[in-house]
Amino acid sequence: MPPRAATDTISYAGYRFPPDVISYAVWLYYRFPLSLRMVEELLAARGIDLTYETVRRWSVKFGLGIARRIQSTALARGDKWHLDEVVVTINGKKNWQWACGGPAWRGARRAGARPARPARGQAPDAQIAQEARRPPRVLITDKLKSYAAANRDLGLNGEHRQHKGLNNRAENSHQPTRVREKVMRRFKSARHLQRFASMHDQVANLFMRCRFHTDAKQKRALRT
Template sequence: MTRSARDPLYRRHRFPLSLRMVEDMLAARGVIVSHQTVGLWAEKFGRCFANDIRERSAGRLGDKWYLDEVVITIRGKKHWLRRAVDQDGFVLDVLIQSRRNAKAAKRLIRKLLKGQGSTPRVMITDKLRSYDAAKREIMPGVEHRSHKGQNNRAENSHQPIRRRERIMKRFKSQRHLQRFVSIHDPDFANLFHIPRQDTPSAHCREVRAAAMQMWSEIAHL
C-alpha cells in the first residue's frame, strides 16, 4: 500500500472529516484523488489496519463495562447504536441494531464476551430494563449497576460519531454505519484516545507520541 493511500485513510479515521474534505486536503498537497477513491481505500485497507491495532493493543482494556445506546436515523428509520466502553473511556465494541429489546441487548453482550474473552467485573448501564434481562441470562454472576448518572462515560463516547453524522449528512444504510464504526471506534479511536481527566499534560504528550509511533509501524511510514 502506497503512502498516498495511507495518508487519506489516516485523515479519514483520525479526524471528523468528510470524504470531500479529505479530497481537498490532499489536493492542497498536490495529491489528486477523488473522494470516491478515498472512500474505497478506507473500506479496503481500513479493516487490515484496524486488526493490527487491535492485536497490538490486546490486554490494555478494562474490566468495567459501561453500556449505552443512542438513536441514529437512517433513511427515516430509527436504529440504535449500542456501545460499550471501559472505565478509561476505551471503546470495547459497537453494534447497530434496529430493535431496542432484550434480544438486542443479549446480542451485544455475547459480542462483547467473544471479543474480550472474559466477563467484566461490573456492568454499568442506564435504567433500560433489557440490559438487566440480558445480563441475568448470560452473566448472572456479574454485578450490575443500573443508574442514569453513573453511565456518563458511555453516553459521552457517542459524541464523536454524532459529529461524524453531521459532517457526513447522515449515514446511508445500517451496513454503511456498522462498517465504519466497527473500524473506527474500537481501533483507530482507541489508538489515539488519551484519558485526559486528571492527566498531566506531559503524560498526554507521551501517550500521543506512543500512538503516533505505533501508527507509523503499522502503516510502514
C-alpha cells in the same frame, strides 16, 4: 505523524500511491469530522492529486484491516465495562447502536435493530463478552430494563450498576458518531453504519491513551 498500516497484513499491491499516502488518507477520514472532498483538498495541498472517490474506496478497502491492526496491538481489556445505546434513524427506521468502553478498551460497537427483550446471541453483552473472553466484573449502564434482562439470560453474575450519571464515559462516546452523521448527511443503511462504526472508533481513538495525565515527553513516546 499519521499511523501506518502494517504492510505484512494489508496488501497495497497494484495501487499507484504508496502505503503511507493511502494509510494517511484513511486516518484523516476516520480521525477527523471531514468529508471525502475535504480529505481530497487536504491531500491536494500536500501535492497529492487524487479524487474524493479514491479516498472513499481506500476507506472501504483498507479501513477495517487498519482498525483490526490497531485493535490487535491494544492494551489488555479491563473488567469494568461502560455500556450504552443510541438510536440512529436510517430511511425512517430506527437502528440501535451499542457502545462499550472500559480501561484500555474504547469504542467497541455493534449496530442493529433493537429486540424487545434481548435473547441469547442478540444481546449486545453476548458479542462483547465473547470478544473479551471473560465476563465483566462490573457492568455500568443506564436504566434501560433490557440490560438487566440480558444479564439474567446470559447468567452474568458480576455487579451491575444502573445509573446514568456513572455512565458518562459511554454516554459521551456517541458524540463523535453524531458529528460524523451530520457531516455524512446521515448513514445510508444499517450495513453502512456498522461498517463505519467498526473502523471509526479504533482509528479515531488511536492516541487517546496518551492524552491525559502524561507530560509531553511521555506523549511522544506513546505515540511513537
